[in-house]
Structures are given as C-alpha cells and as structure tokens.
Amino acid sequence: MVEMMKYLKPYRKQLFLVLLFSLIAILFELYLPTLMAEIVDVGIVNSDVSFILQTGGWMLVCSLVAIILMVGVSYFASKVSLGFGRDMRRHLFVHIEHFSLEEYEKFGSASLITRTTNDVKVVQDVINMMQRMMTRAPLMLVGGVILAVSRDRTLSLVFLVALPILALVIFIVARKAIPLFSAMQKKTDRLTLILREALTGVRVVRAFNRVEHERTRFNQANEDFRDTGIKVGKLMAFMFPIMLIIMNFTNIAIVWFGAIRIDQGEMQVGNLLAFIQYAAMILMSLIMLSMAFIMIPRAQVSAKRLSEVLQAKPMITDPVQEMLPEHNHGRIEFKDVTFRYEGAEKPVLKKISFTAMPGETTAIIGSTGSGKTTVLQLIPRFYDVESGEILIDGQDIKNIKQSTLRSKIGYVPQKASLFSGTIFENIAFGKEDATEEEIYTALKTAQAFDFVEKRGKGIHSTLEQAGVNLSGGQKQRLSIARSLVRKPQIYLFDDSFSALDYKTDRILRDALKSETAEATLIIVAQRVNTVKDAEKIIVLNEGEVAGIGTHAELLENNKIYQEIVASQQNGEVSA
Numbered sequence: 173m174v175e176m177m178k179y180l181k182p183y184r185k186q187l188f189l190v191l192l193f194s195l196i197a198i199l200f201e202l203y204l205p206t207l208m209a210e211i212v213d214v215g216i217v218n219s220d221v222s223f224i225l226q227t228g229g230w231m232l233v234c235s236l237v238a239i240i241l242m243v244g245v246s247y248f249a250s251k252v253s254l255g256f257g258r259d260m261r262r263h264l265f266v267h268i269e270h271f272s273l274e275e276y277e278k279f280g281s282a283s284l285i286t287r288t289t290n291d292v293k294v295v296q297d298v299i300n301m302m303q304r305m306m307t308r309a310p311l312m313l314v315g316g317v318i319l320a321v322s323r324d325r326t327l328s329l330v331f332l333v334a335l336p337i338l339a340l341v342i343f344i345v346a347r348k349a350i351p352l353f354s355a356m357q358k359k360t361d362r363l364t365l366i367l368r369e370a371l372t373g374v375r376v377v378r379a380f381n382r383v384e385h386e387r388t389r390f391n392q393a394n395e396d397f398r399d400t401g402i403k404v405g406k407l408m409a410f411m412f413p414i415m416l417i418i419m420n421f422t423n424i425a426i427v428w429f430g431a432i433r434i435d436q437g438e439m440q441v442g443n444l445l446a447f448i449q450y451a452a453m454i455l456m457s458l459i460m461l462s463m464a465f466i467m468i469p470r471a472q473v474s475a476k477r478l479s480e481v482l483q484a485k486p487m488i489t490d491p492v493q494e495m496l497p498e499h500n501h502g503r504i505e506f507k508d509v510t511f512r513y514e515g516a517e518k519p520v521l522k523k524i525s526f527t528a529m530p531g532e533t534t535a536i537i538g539s540t541g542s543g544k545t546t547v548l549q550l551i552p553r554f555y556d557v558e559s560g561e562i563l564i565d566g567q568d569i570k571n572i573k574q575s576t577l578r579s580k581i582g583y584v585p586q587k588a589s590l591f592s593g594t595i596f597e598n599i600a601f602g603k604e605d606a607t608e609e610e611i612y613t614a615l616k617t618a619q620a621f622d623f624v625e626k627r628g629k630g631i632h633s634t635l636e637q638a639g640v641n642l643s644g645g646q647k648q649r650l651s652i653a654r655s656l657v658r659k660p661q662i663y664l665f666d667d668s669f670s671a672l673d674y675k676t677d678r679i680l681r682d683a684l685k686s687e688t689a690e691a692t693l694i695i696v697a698q699r700v701n702t703v704k705d706a707e708k709i710i711v712l713n714e715g716e717v718a719g720i721g722t723h724a725e726l727l728e729n730n731k732i733y734q735e736i737v738a739s740q741q742n743g744e745v746s747a
C-alpha cells in the first residue's frame with residue numbers, strides 16, 4: 173500500500189486541502205459540546221435566555237462551518253481517489269503493453285483484466301475512505317481525549333476499560349478478515365476467467381451441448397465468491413453490534429459514575445453532557461479507525477497484486493546501444509537456435525539452423541506441435557532464444573530495438589485477430605498513414621477486394637468486435653492485407669492460408685509473389701500444396717530440422733516429407 177502512495181504525488185495540493193479542511197472542521201465540532209455545557213451550566217442554571225440564544229446561535233454557526241468544510245473534504249477526497257484510479261489504470265495499461273508474451277502468460281489475461289479494473293477500484297475506494305476517516309479519526313480521537321480529560325480526569329478512567337476491549341474486538345475481526353479479503357480477489361480472478369472462457373468459446377460450448385456444464389462451472393465459482401463475501405459480511409455484522417454494545421456500556425458507565433460525581437458536587441450537569449459527547453466522539457473515531465484498519469488489509473491485497481504487475485520486468489528489453497545491420501535486405505539466419513517455453517522441461521526447438529533469403533519463399537512444414545509457430549514467433553522477439561542466434565542481415569536481433577525490428581516485419585498470425593472499427597482502420601493498423609489507394613492495392617493482392625466491395629460501405633464498412641461478422645477465410649485475407657500495406661522486408665505467414673480454398677490459396681500466393689518480389693517470405697503451412705513452390709522448404713520434426721530443400725529434392729530424399737506428401741496425396745499434390 174505504501175508503494176501506492178507515490179502515485180498520489182500529483183495530488184499533493186488536494187490532499188493538503190483535505191487535511192486542512194478536516195482539521196478546521198474537527199476544531200469546530202470539538203467546540204460544540206463545550207458550548208452546550210455552557211448553555212446548561214451557565215444559561216439554564218442562571219435562567220439567562222439571551223445567553224442560551226446567543227450560545228445556541230454560535231453552535232449553529234459552528235455546525236454549518238463544519239458541514240461546509242466536510243463537503244469540501246468529500247469533494248477533494250473523491251477528486252484524489254478517482255484521479256488515482258485513472259492514473260493507475262493508465263500506468264498498468266502502458267506497462268502491460270510492454271510485456272513480452274511470457275509475462276502475459278504468467279499472469280493470464282483474466283487476472284490482468286481483474287487487476288486493472290477491480291483491484292484498482294478497491295485501492296481507489298480505500299484511498300477515498302482513508303482521506304475522509306484517517307485524517308478525521310485521529311484528530312477527533314486526540315481532541316476528544318484532551319477535552320474529555322480536561323473536563324473530568326477521574327471519569328476518564330472509564331476509557332481505560334472500554335478502549336482495550338474495543339481494540340481486542342478490532343484485532344480479532346481483522347485477523348479473520350484479512351485472509352478472506354485475499355481469497356475474494358483470487359475468486360474474482362476465477363470468476364472473470366470462467367466468464368471470459370464461456371463467452372469467447374460460446375460456439376464450442378453450444379456445439380458440444382455444454383451450456384449446462386458451463387453454467388454449473390460458473391455457478392460454482394459464483395457461489396464460491398458469494399460464500400466468501402457472506403463470511404466477510406458476517407464478520408462485519410458481528411463487529412458493529414459489538415462495537416455499539418461497547419459504546420453503550422461506556423455511556424452507561426459514564427452516566428453512572430458521572431451521576432455519583434455530580435451527587436458529590438465534583439462535577440456539573442453540563443460538564444457531564446459534554447463529557448458524554450466527547451466520549452461518543454472518541455469511540456466513533458476508534459470505530460472509524462478500525463474500519464480503516466480492516467479495509468486497509470483488503471486494499472493491501474489489491475495493492476500487492478497491482479505492484480506485482482507494475483514491478484514485473486519485461487524479459488525482453490531493448491539493447492542499450494542499438495546496432496543496426498549494415499545492409500537492409502531482410503536476410504534471416506537461424507544459427508543453432510534452441511528455445512524452451514518458461515517452465516517447460518524440454519526445449520521445443522533444438523539447434524535449428526537455416527537461412528531465409530530475400531526474394532525467396534522459405535516454407536516450414538511439419539506435424540502439429542513440431543514447433544513451426546514457435547520459429548516464427550522468435551523472429552519479432554515475442555520470445556528470446558535460450559541459446560544460438562537469430563540474425564537479420566548479419567545483425568543479432570537482440571542488438572536491434574524491438575520497434576525497429578518489428579517495423580521490418582509483416583506478421584500474419586495463425587488466428588486472424590481484427591479489431592472493432594472499419595475495414596480501412598483495420599488495414600491501416602499496419603501503416604498508420606496508409607492512403608485509400610494503398611489499402612485497395614493491399615486488399616487486391618490479398619484477394620479481399622471483391623468481398624470488401626460487396627459490403628455496403630466498402631472499406632468503410634464496420635467490423636464488429638474481433639471481426640465476428642466475417643468468415644474465417646475473409647478474416648485471414650484482411651489480416652494478410654494488413655501486413656501487405658506496410659510493405660515490410662520480411663513477411664511471416666503462420667498457417668495464414670489454411671482457411672482458404674485451394675483456388676484462392678493459389679491465386680493469392682501468385683499475387684503475393686509479384687507484390688513481394690524483393691521481400692523475404694517465411695510461410696508456415698500444413699498443406700504441401702501451399703509450400704511446394706517455395707525456393708526452400710524446411711521440414712520440422714519434434715523441434716528439429718529434419719531436412720531442407722526444394723519440393724523435388726525433399727520428395728526424393730526426405731522420409732518425413734515423403735510421409736507428409738503421402739498422407740495428403742489425393743490428387744492435389746504433384747511433384
């Protein structure tokens with residue numbers, strides 16, 4: 173939580189005003205019982221109506237000033253806490269954007285969403301409450317104690333019994349509540365995760381008639397969350413009556429012993445009334461502090477979750493001194509590259525070496541799970557190699573800034589990922605200042621022009637969230653157009669033609685050839701038809717290179733390639 177305080181720095185002015193207003197308001201509030209005591213002990217005892225009216229008037233003024241100041245406190249406290257929430261969400265978002273895929277996978281997107289929304293809200297609410305209570309309560313406590321003791325030292329001994337009991341109750345409740353708050357945040361994560369999976373996988377859930385199953389899974393998580401919430405609620409429900417009982421017994425004791433002292437002539441009635449009010453203030457301030465002490469651990473759990481994200485250092489960083497390649501052709505070389513995913517026992521790629529030349533198509537083929545996607549993902553440094561090197565035009569990619577490196581690459585992922593907005597905006601994602609002309613050229617090469625034109629507003633038609641109003645093949649073609657528009661030196665196609673029919677696949681690859689004549693193309697594919705015209709085909713098998721050559725060469729001397737061809741041989745593939 174202390175770490176969160178540094179994010180309050182921009183709000184120093186408002187925080188000072190909260191403190192100042194609280195202090196002045198408390199002074200006025202603390203003065204009220206004294207005025208009331210005077211009304212009783214002086215005004216009523218002497219039947220002095222004008223004194224009563226005058227002092228009553230002052231009481232009214234004091235109350236009004238205190239109210240106005242407290243409104244000011246609420247206003248500035250809200251400004252600070254809401255501002256903190258906004259800043260924190262922004263910090264998190266910017267920081268998360270710099271994460272490498274390993275950090276994303278470590279936290280999980282559901283948890284990152286909960287942290288950026290729910291956890292920030294918890295801390296934000298506590299900051300709001302702390303400003304109102306944590307400034308008000310200690311001032312009220314100290315002021316109340318000083319004034320109560322100055323009214324009657326002997327009667328103040330009552331507090332020596334009441335306060336330790338109150339402290340004990342707060343301690344017991346806090347000890348039980350803190351682990352529950354921590355559990356609640358974890359359960360919020362789980363709820364978000366299940367909800368996200370059920371919503372994004374809605375088609376699969378329906379197709380497999382698993383609606384009931386998903387409902388049960390969600391209900392369990394939901395009920396689990398509710399049960400923990402009820403446990404917290406029970407604790408709170410237990411705490412408040414106990415506190416009220418302690419308050420009331422304290423009042424009874426004060427009235428009891430106060431009456432005895434009045435009887436003995438050691439105290440005046442007005443003094444006792446003022447004392448009762450100061451006692452109420454002391455106990456109220458303690459309750460406020462206890463609330464804060466119970467809420468703070470909850471916020472601490474959330475604050476810890478936020479710091480975990482903020483302190484997570486991206487594994488992939490830019491070099492201190494960028495070293496650019498001497499040439500700018502886009503030649504890619506893998507030298508003995510070994511790679512293993514975080515926490516995995518075995519490496520998924522073992523001593524991979526190959527070169528992809530500019531002006532050529534290098535295809536990677538292999539069974540599922542052989543590591544094809546992983547090879548592609550190493551080139552834009554989504555992950556870093558464990559050993560070996562990846563060179564672009566002779567320069568290790570670790571020596572090139574990530575932004576420079578990625579600006580050379582047009583990446584088309586396995587699963588087309590589009591954004592809500594127009595088709596134009598989606599394609600221009602690849603090149604911010606793309607003209608309509610460039611967009612049309614890219615769409616034509618990607619064989620997407622016809623279906624885009626058929627949509628009501630052409631390139632200005634809107635795509636729904638993640639492109640749900642498109643077919644798989646249409647999404648793939650837009651995704652290809654997005655990479656084409658930036659005219660990069662290197663194209664990485666990760667099984668990007670899999671959703672296309674053979675004819676479109678063929679036409680698209682022909683169009684690509686003339687459009688990307690100078691570029692380095694690396695194509696991952698499952699179909700032999702897609703790769704057979706490539707200048708170089710790399711056969712991957714269980715993370716190792718099982719052969720490199722042209723279609724004809726491999727067909728002649730590579731057993732694994734022969735098996736792949738044989739498994740797909742139904743008249744479509746020919747040597």
Ligand SMILES: Nc1ncnc2c1ncn2[C@@H]1O[C@H](COP(=O)(O)OP(=O)(O)OP(=O)(O)O)[C@@H](O)[C@H]1O
Nearest residue numbers: 277513516520538539540541542543544545546547
């Ligand atoms: N993010 C990840 N974390 C841990 N292991 C992973 C991750 N992604 C892939 N793997 C593992 O690495 C291996 C290679 O996966 P990869 O996706 O590169 O294979 P692929 O050849 O592209 O498969 P496919 O043709 O099915 O797409 C697989 O065994 C997979 O389980």
